[in-house]
Amino acid sequence: MDPAAEQERQLLTLVRRAAGTRFGRDHRFDAIGSVAAFQRAVPLRRYEDLHDDYLAGALPALDNLLWPGLTPYLALSSGTTAGRTKRIPVTWPMLRANRDAALDLMAWHLAANPRARPLAGLSFMLGGSTALDPAAPGVLQGDLSGIAAHEMPVLLRPWTWPPEELALMPDWDAKLDALARRAPVEAISILSGTPSWLLVLFERLAARAGMPPLPALDLLIHGGVAWSPYRNRIAPYLPPGCATREAYAASEGFIAVADRGDGEGMRLSLDHGCFFEFVPVEELGSANPTRHWVATIETGIEYAVVVSSCAGLFGYLIGDTVRFIDRAPPRLLVTGRTSWMLSAFGEHVTGEEIEAALRDATAAAGIAVAEYAVGPEFVASAGRHRWCIEAVGDVPPHAAKGLAATLDVALRATNDDYAAHRDGAQLAAPAVVLLPPGAFAGWMRAEGKLGGQHKVPRVVADPDRFAAMVAVLVAHRP
Template sequence: MSIKSFFAKIYAKTVVSKNKKWVDNPIETQEKIFKELISNAKNTAFGKDHNFDKIQNHTDFVKNVPINDYEGLRKYVDRVVQGEENVLWPGKPIYFAKTSGTTSGAKYIPITKESMPSHIEGAKNAILYYINETGNADFVDGKMIFLQGSPILEEKNGIKLGRLSGIAAHYVPSYLQKNRLPSWETNCIEDWETKVDAVVKETYNQNMTVISGIPSWVQMYFEKLIEKSNKPVGDLFKNFNLFIYGGVNYEPYRQKFEQMIGRRVDSIELFPASEGFFAYQDSQKEKGMLLLLNSGIFYEFIKADEFFTENPKRYTIGEVELNINYVLILSTNAGLWGYNIGDTIAFTSLKPYRIMVTGRIKHYISAFGEHVIGKEVETALQEALATSDAIVNEFTVAPQINPIDGLPYHEWFVEFEKLPSDLDAFALKIDNSMRNQNVYYDDLIVGNVLRTLKITQVPVNGFQNYMKSIGKLGGQNKLPRLSNDRKITDCL
């Protein structure tokens, strides 16, 4: 055991012990965060407009602060972007995380000096929890790669802006700098394919122990490594034993990854976003990610099936239940208030509070009232793959409302690495899983409103080519698992 790994274990134990104070007192922790947020922001433009000086509790907050998305806060954000102070949060942000919105154009998500530490602490603490539970710390002596956006930042009215992952690259601890890849120069390459080629070149002969990134883009990196070496990634990187990911569910990729690596490696799931760092996997033995209740964010939860009704109930942490699909609502020390980030979650544990991401409130299929969500299609595919020899690279689902003949159906666009021996039987397994999970879908099949799903094969690299065609290849960009229209599938 090296000195570095020895001290990593001690540090990990200290952090886990320290966090236990808020983990064991979730409701009190959230009440404290709530009061601090209201007190700190009561003299801001938003605070004055929404009577923060009169808000004493959550009931008052609900009466005065509506649920917002980016468009709902845009008039305030635009003032911040123009350089005005004390609009959403005291002073000015230190960064804007720039994202590409589908309806709002470019979004400028504020990051303040109070909120920035949680973005850094979350990823670090996830690794420390892993070390503390498993005792595995040898990887700290090897090389680590984080596939991310360019760290080159622009400036707008005195505030730096860039992609969140690029901003975070400026905060890599000094003790990791020597271990971290790719180089700064390679990280600054904007074109994703050129960047991945450069990353392969830099890492090919290194002792890689940790690899991190969105699975779909790490897959591209692995494929290029295999093409260059003609051997599994696990043979090329013999000490690679930890994969860290976020943004999408890893399970649909796991079989493909294990094939490319040549063995199973431990994984840690993160739940980061430009709006905050919300959760991380705190255990290899338990399902779900630990919801971070002490990171300057006050959480509210709205049941997904009630979200589009008038005045849906907004639940606090002490009121949530297991296995209910909730829309996640945030109020943060970056100045986002009653903010709907669009993600849906379900609690897998209430002691401690652990969550899993179930999808996006806007990414669903309900062309016939079936209310299908991302978690259901991912689970259905995973169950079909478990009893098949097929390997899937990527997929998305859309309704076919007007088929040339016969009843409408859900159309699954699937890019296979290896076709199942019986494609029809494979499709039927997926369909049966969907029916078992979703009573509305089952009713539509039984009632002859829908026929069983159809699989349409997508050529190899078809999804990558699609993402490239819309300017979203690589980085933090993700393919929607399902859509209620055929905009994506028509392009495919």
């Protein structure tokens, strides 16, 4: 209930625990006694910086490097826009902290729904393969959901689903079919996963079991991508009384959980092994960006999230952006990724502006979007944005031109830089390519990232990588 005092306590506990590690010695953790002292001693780092400074010569055996002892797990995270596979350390204290944060989610659900019975049936986690690979003696690596399944307490396993032979399946298409075919639909009371894949599962379950496909479902837990594009499409599959609750969990830690309803923000996890900082997005490229924490945050500002954790990450930029809607307690909305900005030509269009423009344009055209990606490309002496949009159902090809015009109008209205570059001819009119159902799944399959916690990158700022992506996507057009 005292966010600043609790967060400072979390930070100083982390610093004391890690003082004897190589990272702690390098940054004089033994001399840090305040948030300000920590911020002076520890610079901000992205994964690439951490990898070059510490991980490159030590992976996969991180022994007393970032956190005391040998780090037992490495969570593989693709990084939604950079394309490089990250190996994020996961320690025993982090696993305990994640479990505690998950209990918070359940507590908020029961507080809002006192007659709910989420534990009356099975808990179904829709994740990637739970198979873990031995990376070094005493070190396993794999999907974070696989790590969580591996550490599931024995006493809880009878109340979880799927069984091991299904959870280990590496082929995502085959796994989804098997899950839909064998799910004990009458017994599942909790379902969790990424909305895009939850929708596919519901469609396959409904084809087999009818509507609603999970009649005993009490709680749907979602996270990983924005909920708003999927809310209305998933709602028909939910039985009466089923609640939905958002969780903001990353490979780097459990960050926030919805303590109220949809759209009312998520409450920052103040006391579960993480200290959080927030950097105004427009300052990310500066030499000395302002580092806010819960004592100094303001509402209405878009911040990049920085975490220091009991997995040994300190001053680490996780790549997400948020905006606070409350300060006491801190409650936030996820607004996108730090790399969700199109500025190849100086236009500075943010991820939130991109989402809003697409939402307005497709609503006006009566089109429901399954997936999309947008990126820069060069045409003649100017640049432009190309939007690859996979719609739900059939859309006439001529709709692409109208969508492009509406997107252009929306971005002109919300972003002065975009309008100036359009008027100055540095930026040509956007182009839209409409894709058939399954196009993005085909691209993800080609990338080896189909299913689990992998997500379609909404914004691909690198022109070369975006061009390669478009080449695969348009190959799915008839």
